[in-house]
Amino acid sequence: MSEILTLESLDLRLRRFPETQQSELIAWDAADELLMLNALPEVRGRLLIINDHFGALGCAAARLNPIWVNDSFVAHQALKQNLDLNALPRPAHCLADLDQLTEPVDQVWIKLPRNLRYLEHLLDWLNGHLPQGTPVVIAARLKEMPSTLKALTEHYLDEIQPSRIRKKARLLSGVTSNRRASEPLVLTWQAPATEFLLENHPNTFAGQKLDVAAHLMLTHIPHGHRRIIDLGCGNGILALAAAKANPDAHILAVDESWHGVTSCRANLARVLPAERFEVHWDDCLTEVAPASADLVLCNPPFHQQQAVTDHIAWQMFRDAKRALAKGGRLRVIGNRHLGYHIKLNRLFGKVETVAANAKFVILDAIK
Incomplete structure (x- = not known):
């Protein structure tokens, strides 16, 4: 895996965070280079x-003291790591969300998010808070640019100019306008076959629908636990179900997405007293004390940004084992082909199948 980016006057050492054994994965891409x-x-x-x-752009522009915004807690850790590797100064403002921005801005770079609803939120916010005509550059690899991107950017930006393609990447340059979203971008919806009213901020996983794995997991929430963690909580649907099934339990919900924890906090606060829950923005369970939980619920992601990888699931499983008390359970759901039972057997030694269908399997790993 290459760690060195050499590009004209730039010479940077960059690593992904967390580090992965997949040798083909590096901490920047052709869209970063084009910017x-x-x-x-x-x-x-x-x-x-x-x-x-992973902080490649933050490192390249570090001498300009940019304002750096990312929804991902892990991305913030990656930026810090790579600034330190290159002995570069930390930006004065590293923010989780644009709503935290208080300084004036003269130009904007956006790496295209996987979630276009989040891009719409970003462009809508910029149009509402920056002077009309502020330059905006969106960068992406061609394979990540969906057919709907053109109409979306044309709705919010003026004077759009695509760059020449380099290494299968392109820039879209435009300027802010005064056009805003016609409908609220924070969605409120009723989760099917449940009593739960959910609020989803734009970069929360699954949008205005219940993903298939979560739907199956909801029918297999255990009872009789007092200290429960929802690891990778998203909007908190599993935390809500766990709180209902375990009325004496304290719920800790954790996610690395700021919009995820913002959504989850709102959803839990709607139905639970404040003393019954906490919501943390964190890298898995880094800040959670050992042996502090009886049950961990987990629906792991199998990608980081555009890369398909299992290292996040591995970290979740390791952190869950550390956080569980003796006899505690990690209840995890995943696609059958991912082979989580093998990983969990290796880590925990005792694994039970709770339920399965043609696509998914729910497993209990017992400490």
Whole structure:
């Protein structure tokens, strides 16, 4: 795996966070390079960088003291790691959400998010808070640019100009307008076959629907537990179900997405007293005390940004084992082909199948 990015006047050492054994995965891509080559020399005034996955752009522009915004707690850790590797100064403002921005901005870079509803939120916010005509550059690899991107950007931005393609990546340059979203971008909806009213902020996983794995997991929430963790909580649907099934339990919900924990906090606060729950923005269970839980519920992701990988699931499983008291259970759901039973057997030694269908399996790993 290459760690060195050499590009004209730039010479950076960059690592993914957390580190992975998949040798083909690096901490930057061709869209990052294109921004560094084409947009970095044109920066005038205060730069705002949004959705920089592993801090490559933050490192390249570090001498400009940019404002750096990312929904992902892990991305914040990656930026810190890579700034330290290159002995570069930390930006004065590293924010989780644009709503935390209080400084003026003269130019914006956006790495295209996987979730276009989140991109719409970003563009809508920029149009509502920055002067009309503020330059905005969106960077992405061609394979990540869906057919709906053109209409979305044209709705919010003026004077859009696509760059020339380099290494199968492209920039879309435009300027802010005064056009805003016609409907609320924070969604409120009733989860099917439940009593739960859910609020989803734009970058929360699954949007305005219940993903298939969560739907199955909801029918297999155990009873009789007092200290429960929802690991990778998203909007908190499993935490809500666990609280209902275990009325004496304290619930800890954890996610690395700021919009996820914001949604979850609102959803839990709607039905639970404040003393019954906590919501943490964190990298898995890094800040959770050992042997502090009886039950961990987990529906792990199998990708980080655009890369398919199992290292996040591995970290979740290891952290869950550390957080569980002796005899505690990790209840996890995953696609059958991912082979979680093998990983969990290796880690816990005792694994039971709770339920399965043609696509998914629910497993209990017992400490």
